[in-house]
Amino acid sequence: MAEDTFHFRSSRGRADRNPYVDRIKDFGSHALRAEESEPLRGHWREAIGKSADAPLLLEIGPGNGFFFAELARRHPEAAVVAVEIRFKRVWLTAKKALEAGAHNFRVIHHHSRHLPDLFEDGELDAVFIHHPDPWPKERHHKHRLLQPSFANQLARLLRTNGEVWLKSDFEPYGPLAREVFSGSDFSEIEYTADLHGRPSLEAPEDVVARFRMADVATNYEVKSRKKGARIMLAGYRRQPVS
Numbered sequence: 376m377a378e379d380t381f382h383f384r385s386s387r388g389r390a391d392r393n394p395y396v397d398r399i400k401d402f403g404s405h406a407l408r409a410e411e412s413e414p415l416r417g418h419w420r421e422a423i424g425k426s427a428d429a430p431l432l433l434e435i436g437p438g439n440g441f442f443f444a445e446l447a448r449r450h451p452e453a454a455v456v457a458v459e460i461r462f463k464r465v466w467l468t469a470k471k472a473l474e475a476g477a478h479n480f481r482v483i484h485h486h487s488r489h490l491p492d493l494f495e496d497g498e499l500d501a502v503f504i505h506h507p508d509p510w511p512k513e514r515h516h517k518h519r520l521l522q523p524s525f526a527n528q529l530a531r532l533l534r535t536n537g538e539v540w541l542k543s544d545f546e547p548y549g550p551l552a553r554e555v556f557s558g559s560d561f562s563e564i565e566y567t568a569d570l571h572g573r574p575s576l577e578a579p580e581d582v583v584a585r586f587r588m589a590d591v592a593t594n595y596e597v598k599s600r601k602k603g604a605r606i607m608l609a610g611y612r613r614q615p616v617s
């Protein structure tokens with residue numbers, strides 16, 4: 376099927392081959408399949424038991440959920456959502472967050488390409504993307520998350536002053552993030568190519584970031600640092616619509 380007509384459906388998962396297709400039901404409404412999550416578009420705060428003015432935070436690709444659990448735990452005032460394409464990682468993330476004592480979250484089995492099926496324009500307060508897949512071969516660059524069209528999509532889904540936070544150990548992603556988010560919809564609030572090696576961050580002094588969580592290491596960050604890799608951190612703010 377051509378990529379632009381492909382529609383992500385959790386029912387494509389084969390429970391006979393992947394036990395996590397069924398096991399995500401272990402966590403009730405905390406772990407949702409794609410088709411269960413789309414009706415909640417525009418209603419996430421209410422579904423998670425938060426008031427209409429609560430922040431709505433999204434992590435894309437939480438992996439095994441180390442960071443997500445801490446995000447939900449540190450922000451009990453927020454509704455916190457993750458979108459993850461792998462069933463096992465949906466299960467692991469929901470498990471981690473519940474073990475951390477958090478209940479203010481949902482983990483969704485979905486593909487980031489379909490974020491507009493999940494969120495209304497201006498619904499999100501912050502988006503976190505940590506160690507997106509590198510796709511190093513040139514013929515695979517089209518699969519990279521960091522693309523101008525993706526930044527435009529995030530600009531639509533974020534409210535004014537909403538934040539995007541990125542981390543990566545893949546060196547080309549630092550310059551690529553800056554290029555992709557350098558359009559007029561975003562301003563850079565922070566950038567460093569070596570989060571743990573160099574304290575000097577390129578941020579204007581008057582910038583106050585509401586959802587900076589750079590001190591919380593992700594699973595990939597821990598593994599990469601053991602191998603000596605440098606971790607890039609970048610933060611962007613959604614500019615007011617002119």
Ligand SMILES: C[S@@+](CC[C@H](N)C(=O)[O-])C[C@H]1O[C@@H](n2cnc3c(N)ncnc32)[C@H](O)[C@@H]1O
Binds near residue numbers: 435439486488504508
């Ligand atoms: C390299 S891992 C990083 C995991 C975690 N963020 C970390 O830093 O430890 C990338 C994660 O993103 C998920 N992923 C990749 N592409 C995705 C997409 N388009 N939408 C949602 N999740 C995606 C993968 O299944 C995987 O869990």
